Structure formats: C-alpha cells, structure tokens
Amino acid sequence: MSLSHIDLPKDMPQPDAEGCQATREILDRIGDKWSLYIIATLANGARRFNELKRGIDGISQRMLTLTLRGLERDGLLTRTMYPTIPPRVDYELTALGMTLLGPVMSLVNWANANKSAISEAHRRFDEESEPERISVQGVIYQRR
C-alpha cells in the first residue's frame, strides 16, 4: 500500500484502491447490524450464548447465532462447548479479534466526538436541502 503522497496538504494518510478492497471485506463483517455489539461485549472477556443475548438489546436468537458464526469464521472469536446438561457454550475474542479493538475504538471515539456535528449536518440537510453551493465565474455562493 502506498500511504504517503507528498502532493497533499498535511501529509494526510490515504486509503487506496487495493486497501479498500480488503477493508470492504471486514466492513462486510463488522458493518452489519450486530457484530460491533458482540465484539464490544466480548472485549470484556468470554461470554456464554445467553449472556450475549441478554446483554445485547434487541438481538434475535437467529441473528446472534449467525453473527457469531461469521465472526468465528473470520477467526475473530472462538467457540468452546461444554458437553454438559444443559449444554454451555463460551465465546471469546481471539488474539486476532483483540487486535481489531484498536481500529474499532478509533472509529467509536470518532463517532462519539462527532455525533453532534453529524446530527447538525442532518438537520441542516433535511430542512430544505443542504446549504446549496454554486460556483459562478470561479466564485462560490452558498445559499441562505
């Protein structure tokens, strides 16, 4: 990956096409409706199936199972069965899953720091479309 372009203001890091491809794949996982909540819960340590179900508000049994399978398939968590009666299954982040917490926290922090800015942007955009911008003779006008 080429992360450094010098022709840019403030040597801003940039994603590139190849990098996006790999990133799209993990976004297909953690970008779904429930993965983030599961990862966040397991960040506090191993949990059993129903602990996760109770801890994640609104998740259905079906989606919990499916999402856990997906994360397991990606090698982000392990599934350990205790062949007892009643059965018990523990889910736990793998070392790989743990390393994902860094990037994820980066996003979480950004989201929290900027959620009001985004809400404000929504408000402006929704009440009769975003301050429209036109450019005439090279001069930019923003609607009032």
Next chain:
Amino acid sequence: MSLSHIDLPKDMPQPDAEGCQATREILDRIGDKWSLYIIATLANGARRFNELKRGIDGISQRMLTLTLRGLERDGLLTRTMYPTIPPRVDYELTALGMTLLGPVMSLVNWANANKSAISEAHRRFDEESEPERISVQGVIYQRR
C-alpha cells in the same frame, strides 16, 4: 464513555453500549458498498461526478448519486455546482470528512495487515468446520 476498565489484561481500550450506538450510525454510512471508495478517492482532493464514476470500478450512476447524497447529508463532503453547459459538479471532503480519514486508515491498515490471517481462518473454517473446541472437566480439546 467509560474507556478504561482496570480489570482487563493490558488495559485494552473497549467500546461500550452507548458508544456502539453512535458508531453503528456511521457504520451504516461507511459500511455500505461504496462510501469507502468515494471517501478514499476524495482523500486525494476534489473530484467531479464522472471522475468518481470512472475511478470507482463497478459503481452504477444511481449508487454514486445516492451514496454521495448520503455522505453530503452526514456533512462529510460538499457538493458544488457550476451552472455551465454542460453542467459540472465537484465533490470534496469537508473538514469533518477529513478527520474521518484517521479512523478509516486505522481500519484499512488493520485489514491489510491481517487479510491473510482472515483468509486462512476462512479456509480452516470452511474445510469441515473450524477446529472444534470442547471443554471436558475444565480441559479444552481442539479437534484434529
């Protein structure tokens, strides 16, 4: 947000429930099929509609329009029209959009660093289900 729990190994940062809520919202945006590519392209500077279309392989006109509208609504980019014939429209990241590049790059770097690990996990999981783990008498056995 409570980011520091001391009862955890290596003071790992952790997302919490409230934090996840805000993060889910931005994942609903950048987690979709095309936003990441648009953000990545605009990280190199302003682009017009058809520049984006040509630069992002496979995107349809419809999805480019819709995705740009979503990003604009979130305040991540601006849309500037040049009322000429033929018309010209420039899209450019806002200051807010720029700040998102940090967290996004964090994910992109993680994805690139670990894509082979994930592929390997897929391979193992798919060829007759992930090394199954059971725990008997407190001892964990992994299938061979």
Next chain:
DNA sequence: CTGTATCCAGTTGGATACTG
C-alpha cells in the same frame, strides 16, 4: 455532464415454532 425514475432480483434480518 449530471442526474432522476422505474423495475426488479438478491440479501438481510425479524418472528415464530421446534429440537437435543
């Protein structure tokens, strides 16, 4: 050039019932 409108197939995820 930069869109909008329509149609339609595929996917996602919720509700519910059933099982070892």
Next chain:
DNA sequence: CAGTATCCAACTGGATACAG
C-alpha cells in the same frame, strides 16, 4: 441452554430508460 428451520417483510443495489 443453545441452537435450527421456516416464513416473510423490508431494504439494497443493479439495469435500463429518460431529462435538463
């Protein structure tokens, strides 16, 4: 307890045609 199976409504996104 920890799933699986089935059904179904809603959403996502692609193809295509048309417009200012």
